[in-house]
Amino acid sequence: MAKSVIPIGPYHPLQEEPEFFTLTVDGETVVDIDIQIGYNHRGIEKLSERKTFDQSTFVIERICGICSTNHPFAYTRAVEDIIQVEVPERAKYIRTIIAEGERIHSHLLWLGLAGHFLGYNTVYMWVWKLREEILDVMEILSGNRNSYAMFKPGGVRRDINAEDIPLVIKKIDSIIPTLTRLKKAIIDDPVLHARLKGIGILTKQEAIDYCALGPTSRASGVARDVRKDAPYGAYDRVEWDMIVTENGDVFDKVVVRILEMYESIKIVKTCLQNLPDGEIDLNIKDIPPGEGIGAAEAPRGETFHYVRSDGTNRPARHKVRAPTFMNLPTCKTTVIGETVSDATIILAGVDPCYCCTERMAVRSIKGKKLYNGQDLIRLSQEKTETIKKKMGIK
Amino acid sequence: MTREELLKDIKDRFKDDIIDFIDTSPTRVYIEIKPESLVKAATYIFKDLEARFNIASGVDTPSNIEILYHFSIEYLNVLISLRVKLDKKKPAVASLTPVFKGANWIEREMHELLGIDFIGHPDLSRLLLADEWPEGVYPLRKDYKEWDKKAIRDRGV
Numbered sequence: 001m002a003k004s005v006i007p008i009g010p011y012h013p014l015q016e017e018p019e020f021f022t023l024t025v026d027g028e029t030v031v032d033i034d035i036q037i038g039y040n041h042r043g044i045e046k047l048s049e050r051k052t053f054d055q056s057t058f059v060i061e062r063i064c065g066i067c068s069t070n071h072p073f074a075y076t077r078a079v080e081d082i083i084q085v086e087v088p089e090r091a092k093y094i095r096t097i098i099a100e101g102e103r104i105h106s107h108l109l110w111l112g113l114a115g116h117f118l119g120y121n122t123v124y125m126w127v128w129k130l131r132e133e134i135l136d137v138m139e140i141l142s143g144n145r146n147s148y149a150m151f152k153p154g155g156v157r158r159d160i161n162a163e164d165i166p167l168v169i170k171k172i173d174s175i176i177p178t179l180t181r182l183k184k185a186i187i188d189d190p191v192l193h194a195r196l197k198g199i200g201i202l203t204k205q206e207a208i209d210y211c212a213l214g215p216t217s218r219a220s221g222v223a224r225d226v227r228k229d230a231p232y233g234a235y236d237r238v239e240w241d242m243i244v245t246e247n248g249d250v251f252d253k254v255v256v257r258i259l260e261m262y263e264s265i266k267i268v269k270t271c272l273q274n275l276p277d278g279e280i281d282l283n284i285k286d287i288p289p290g291e292g293i294g295a296a297e298a299p300r301g302e303t304f305h306y307v308r309s310d311g312t313n314r315p316a317r318h319k320v321r322a323p324t325f326m327n328l329p330t331c332k333t334t335v336i337g338e339t340v341s342d343a344t345i346i347l348a349g350v351d352p353c354y355c356c357t358e359r360m361a362v363r364s365i366k367g368k369k370l371y372n373g374q375d376l377i378r379l380s381q382e383k384t385e386t387i388k389k390k391m392g393i394k
Numbered sequence: 395m396t397r398e399e400l401l402k403d404i405k406d407r408f409k410d411d412i413i414d415f416i417d418t419s420p421t422r423v424y425i426e427i428k429p430e431s432l433v434k435a436a437t438y439i440f441k442d443l444e445a446r447f448n449i450a451s452g453v454d455t456p457s458n459i460e461i462l463y464h465f466s467i468e469y470l471n472v473l474i475s476l477r478v479k480l481d482k483k484k485p486a487v488a489s490l491t492p493v494f495k496g497a498n499w500i501e502r503e504m505h506e507l508l509g510i511d512f513i514g515h516p517d518l519s520r521l522l523l524a525d526e527w528p529e530g531v532y533p534l535r536k537d538y539k540e541w542d543k544k545a546i547r548d549r550g551v
Contacts, residue, residue: 036521037521038521038523038524041523041524043533045534046533046534046538081419081422084418084419208446209494209495209496210494210495210496211447211448211494211495211496212496224446229468229469229471230466230468230471230473291424293422293464293473295448295466295473304448304449304464306449306451306462306464316453317451317453319449319451319453321500325449325500326449326496326499329495329498329499
């Protein structure tokens with residue numbers, strides 16, 4: 001039987017980000033996949049070289065709208081690694097609280113979307129309602145529902161008010177019963193078992209070979225988590241567990257993310273209750289020449305920043321590696337051999353974040369190239385033609 | 395194995411290949427190595443020491459094109475960065491993709507953004523840059539000049 005090609009993208013029908021998957025199918029079975037990204041390239045690494053160390057914090061916070069805080073977290077750690085300083089205790093706790101709050105909302109966002117991808121829109125609505133509570137908590141703590149702008153090299157920008165803490169703890173406690181009901185409903189659901197168990201398996205060996213990160217690798221039995229392996233912030237000062245499962249299928253990825261939310265709730269609560277007094281900022285003035293590395297465990301895996309300073313007030317080189325950059329190539333093994341209907345959820349199973357991967361920003365509306373609907377249809381037809389030509393299909 | 399034993403082991407094993415060994419802090423080690431010994435050293439660190447490959451950072455410096463391959467050794471909390479310095483005129487180094495698949499995309503990225511050739515890489519096709527981006531223009535080089543006269547880009551502050 002002749003093999004058919006199914007193009008998905010560049011405007012993905014489900015995930016609201018531009019990426020292009022070319023699935024080669026034999027009947028219902030996927031036999032090959034080609035992943036193309038780059039539709040959202042913004043050149044933030046280059047942009048960062050033109051900003052001062054302090055301004056860069058704001059630029060890289062906009063790399064991703066979902067895991068916005070972990071990029072500044074890794075970046076500020078890299079700058080502090082150049083100077084060889086430790087931030088004050090209170091700043092460490094505040095950083096940890098913000099990062100974990102973000103993990104809860106990011107996992108909830110993915111869980112809702114995963115339900116939506118499976119056609120299970122009750123989960124989608126239910127989970128996103130729950131997510132509002134966390135966004136409210138983040139607003140109370142930082143003033144922003146997203147892109148919190150709390151980080152700066154040497155500490156944090158704003159303090160947490162003591163009078164807000166009881167309200168925040170009450171709000172966080174209030175989501176636990178709903179989360180538990182949700183956990184039971186999802187983990188015991190026979191339909192979800194049928195859809196997700198044994199689907200898109202990433203073996204432990206492959207996870208290591210692809211250098212997969214975060215929940216994607218932990219669901220495959222690779223017990224690696226930057227928060228445990230190289231503790232930063234206040235992670236070594238609170239009790240929490242790393243969630244690891246063995247099967248590597250999509251169901252296990254769901255389980256890891258759900259259970260991780262409980263750990264995050266535990267961390268946020270403990271940090272808020274034990275918030276130490278003191279300074280929140282070191283007031284760093286000059287960055288000496290040198291190089292530094294910072295890593296932070298984002299909701300999708302380790303975020304990695306390498307910064308080189310030449311003694312001026314701007315970074316000479318700033319390398320950003322987002323977790324999806326390492327996780328997305330694993331789809332090459334997990335999708336092949338599965339059916340087309342399962343491909344959607346497997347591709348979504350790594351919790352892909354393309355804008356992170358490509359490190360880019362929204363194009364200015366004043367840009368000379370402004371496409372209307374007709375142009376976009378023409379462009380996509382031209383693209384299809386070139387691809388057809390490249391693959392030799394008439 | 396302790397941190398000291400690990401570093402001594404690497405120093406002894408690759409004593410003819412190491413050019414420079416900088417031990418900056420308890421968790422960071424930078425090792426400059428000869429480009430021709432890169433595959434040997436990276437394979438040992440990844441396979442035998444069971445390190446995780448974080449990423450590689452390509453840097454354009456005034457004298458060379460540098461690549462730093464970052465490896466985390468989690469059980470000791472040490473981050474080893476293998477540094478190779480390549481000739482600026484024609485930067486080329488052996489690919490690590492045949493050793494582990496995690497190096498595939500980053501080598502493609504460095505190939506198009508910095509113009510480094512990775513010998514033995516299975517597919518160096520374009521990953522991030524737009525289709526209309528001209529060949530031989532590398533945006534992360536320091537001598538990069540704006541080629542698209544119509545583009546509105548950041549002019550710095």
